[in-house]
Amino acid sequence: QKEVEQDPGPLSVPEGAIVSLNCTYSNSAFQYFMWYRQYSRKGPELLMYTYSSGNKEDGRFTAQVDKSSKYISLFIRDSQPSDSATYLCAMSAYSGAGSYQLTFGKGTKLSVIP
Amino acid sequence: DVKVTQSSRYLVKRTGEKVFLECVQDMDHENMFWYRQDPGLGLRLIYFSYDVKMKEKGDIPEGYSVSREKKERFSLILESASTNQTSMYLCASSLATFTDTQYFGPGTRLTVL
Numbered sequence: 491q492k493e494v495e496q497d498p499g500p501l502s503v504p505e506g507a508i509v510s511l512n513c514t515y516s517n518s519a520f521q522y523f524m525w526y527r528q529y530s531r532k533g534p535e536l537l538m539y540t541y542s543s544g545n546k547e548d549g550r551f552t553a554q555v556d557k558s559s560k561y562i563s564l565f566i567r568d569s570q571p572s573d574s575a576t577y578l579c580a581m582s583a584y585s586g587a588g589s590y591q592l593t594f595g596k597g598t599k600l601s602v603i604p
Numbered sequence: 605d606v607k608v609t610q611s612s613r614y615l616v617k618r619t620g621e622k623v624f625l626e627c628v629q630d631m632d633h634e635n636m637f638w639y640r641q642d643p644g645l646g647l648r649l650i651y652f653s654y655d656v657k658m659k660e661k662g663d664i665p666e667g668y669s670v671s672r673e674k675k676e677r678f679s680l681i682l683e684s685a686s687t688n689q690t691s692m693y694l695c696a697s698s699l700a701t702f703t704d705t706q707y708f709g710p711g712t713r714l715t716v717l
Contacts, residue, residue, distance in 0.1 A: 582702040
């Protein structure tokens with residue numbers, strides 16, 4: 491089983507829809523959870539950053555972490571065509587000797603249709 | 605404003621050539637990273653550096669080397685380019701190694717013929 495699983499999509503939704511993007515993971519040591527957004531022909535940029543379980547909201551975006559189920563989600567409310575991008579989850583865990591490992595999901599490609 | 609720049613957006617090289625990809629950050633970050641991104645495989649870490657002249661192998665270091673002579677600059681070197689190194693290469697930097705925001709450059713699309 492891969493450490494981080496993310497459905498690659500593509501996912502197409504109409505403008506204004508609520509979008510749910512998800513990742514599951516197997517390493518219970520993951521502590522830091524991130525969502526990156528990557529527009530076509532650009533590098534990824536951090537969208538949301540959470541530590542431990544719970545919800546974090548930023549405008550139309552909500553990141554949710556359920557450590558008991560090893561499941562993280564990103565919700566986008568009132569989706570806009572400008573949200574069309576690939577969304578990558580990422581998570582990090584302490585791997586010993588003062589170092590951490592960071593693992594990215596493969597990304598979900600989202601298209602919001604006007 | 606945070607900035608990571610990469611020397612080329614697009615590069616075409618021939619098999620066997622030595623290739624240099626340059627990355628510069630202006631945030632005084634200790635940590636810099638090189639990834640490659642391929643469809644269906646996602647982002648894979650090649651090398652990272654946590655200080656000047658220091659480097660650590662990532663998940664797929666074979667066929668690559670790196671150089672960090674100055675804090676702001678991190679170079680990825682393909683000693684003898686091969687067709688299976690055709691990919692999008694992304695550089696990133698961060699304050700903390702793997703627990704902090706990574707700031708990515710725009711990427712270099714390398715094609716090896």
